[in-house]
Amino acid sequence: MxxxxxxxxxxxxxxxxxxxxxxxxxxxxxxxxxxxQTDVVTDDRWGSTADSAYDNDADWDDDRRY
Structure with missing residues (x-):
């Protein structure tokens, strides 16, 4: 073809x-x-470490430019 x-x-x-x-x-x-609708993922499923790992903004240096 x-x-x-x-x-x-x-x-x-x-x-x-x-x-x-x-x-x-x-x-x-x-x-x-x-x-x-009953299968909604909640935060409890992943544990408290999933949210707390990124809650600390002190780890990020905003003054640093690349």
Missing amino acids: GRGRQKAKQTKVARALKYYSPETNYHALEQELKAS
């Missing part, structure tokens, strides 16, 4: 994908979103 035909075929496929809109199952989407 020549480059022109190959590019035309890729363009056709890309256009079909861009404008293809399958029927959306809103009920299933709603159930999935409701389930994911």
Whole structure:
């Protein structure tokens, strides 16, 4: 297949994908979103060291220029 035909075929496929809109199952989407709201990550999961390691601004020298 020549480059022109190959590019035309890729363009056709890309256009079909861009404008293809399958029927959306809103009920299933709603159930999935409701389930994911309970999976929110809290700070307790990572422990107190995750936040405290970067809380001390004294480690950074603002006067230093590179």
